[in-house]
Amino acid sequence: MLSVLSDDYYMDLAIREAEKAAVEGEVPVGAVISCEGAIVAKAYNQTEKLQDSTAHAELLAVTAASAHLGSKWLPQCTLYVTLEPCIMCAGALYWARLGRVVYGASDDKRGFMQYGKELLHPSTKLEYGVRHDTCKALLQQFFALKR
Amino acid sequence: MLSVLSDDYYMDLAIREAEKAAVEGEVPVGAVISCEGAIVAKAYNQTEKLQDSTAHAELLAVTAASAHLGSKWLPQCTLYVTLEPCIMCAGALYWARLGRVVYGASDDKRGFMQYGKELLHPSTKLEYGVRHDTCKALLQQFFALKR
Secondary structure, three states, X not given: OOOOOOHHHHHHHHHHHHHHHXXXXXXXXXXXEEEOOEEEEEEEOOHHHHOOOOOOHHHHHHHHHHHHHOOOOOXXXXXXXXXXXXXXXXXXXXXXXXXXXXXXXXXXXXXXXXXXXXXXXXXXXXXXXXXXXXXXXXXXXXXXXXX | OOOOOOHHHHHHHHHHHHXXXXXXXXXXXXXXXXXXXEEEEEXXXXXXXXXXXXXXXXXXXXXXXXXXXXXXXXXXXXXXXXXXXXXXXXXXXXXXXXXXXXXXXXXXXXXXHHOOXXXXXXXXXXXXOOOHHHHHHHHHHHHHHHO
C-alpha cells in the first residue's frame, strides 16, 4: 500500500493529470502541488486548448497554488511533475521559491538541467526519477500515436 | 515627431505600462506586443496584486496576444519590454516563437542574457537598449523609494 505522504503517491496523481492531457490531445505532462500533506493544485498541459505557449502544467499549478494559499511564495510546498521542467517553468519555480521539486522523466532536449540546478532557488530541494518509467512511457505512447 | 512604427514609439507605450505598475506598488516593468503595426497586448508586472510569481509583464502580454490572435505562436509579433526578460520569460518567448524581442534596460542579476541569446527561439531577432536610460531610471526611482 502506498503511504499517502509518499512521493510515489503524489507522482501518481500527477500522472493522472498527464493522462487527462493525453485524452485532450495535449503533450501529456501533469503536475500536482502539495502543501503539508494537502493537495493545493493540480494541472496539466493545456497549450493547445488555450492556444497559449505559457500554459504548461507547472505554470498553471504554481498560479493555482498561489491563488489557493494567497501567497506568491511557496516555500512550504512540493511540486510533482511528470517531466523535467523547461527553462520557463524552472524560472517560475525559482520565483515562487518552491520548497521542493520532484520530477519523473528527464527531458534532454528542453529540460532545465542542461543549465544546472542553479536555475531553481537556492533553498529549493530537487529530486527526480520518481515513477520515471511510467512518466516516460506516457510521452512515448503519445508521440508514437502522433507519427 | 516619432514614427508610429518606430521602436521608440512602442517602447514608450511599454514605459507607460511600467509606470502603471509603479503607481500600484509593483516593480515597474511594462510590455507591449505589436503585430504588423497594431498593438495586440499591453501588460505590466502584477506579481504583488495577484500574489502570483508568474505574473510578469512579458508572460501576461504573451498570454493576452495569443488570446487576441488565437495562436500560441507569435512569429509575426514584436515584444517590447522595459527590462531584460528573466529566465522564465525568455523561456516563454522561446515557446511563443516571437518574431522579435526588444528590451530597454539590462538586468545583470536575473536577466536571461547571462545564459545567452540561445534561450530564445533561433528565429527570434533580438535588440536592446531602446529607451535604456528612461527604463533604468524608472526602476532606480522605484527601489530608491522602497529603501
